[in-house]
Amino acid sequence: MEKNEFLEKHVFVDLKNTNDGFNSEEIHHFSESDFGILLKRAAKFGIGIYKIEPWLNGKVFGSKTNEDYNKKATNSKWYISAFSDFKREESDLQYSATFKLSEKLLNKENLNF
Incomplete structure (x- = not known):
């Protein structure tokens, strides 16, 4: 399965x-509420996130990376913390992210989570 297909499906x-x-x-x-759900799903699947970019009125509001937190992309603590930091700064942002999915995850036939 391709990365984008996996993200869309799961x-x-x-x-x-x-x-x-x-x-x-x-x-x-995604909206703030949907992005929170997305992060929980990413953590559940062990998906890494390299970068989170919040957007305000169609313009980038900032960005944070796993390197900013000295964590691996797959360590959900960094992206949950970054999301909380952004929410404290500004409400009603839209969020995008850059994902890391392992070949092992992409090749799994049965996902029992």
Whole structure:
């Protein structure tokens, strides 16, 4: 399975992509509440996140990476902490992320989570 296919099928399911053309159509953006759900799903699957970018009125509000927190991309503590930091700074942001999915995860036939 390809990375984008996996994300659509297992992580983005029932979440609304709020990218209405202000960014590349390949990049999904999510509301604060949907992004919180996305992060929980990413942690459950062991998906890594390299970067989180919040957006405000169609413009990048900032960004944080796993390196900013001295953590591996797959360590969910960094991205949950970064998300909390952004939420404290500003409400109602839209969020995008850069994901890391292992070949092992992409090749799993049965996902019993």
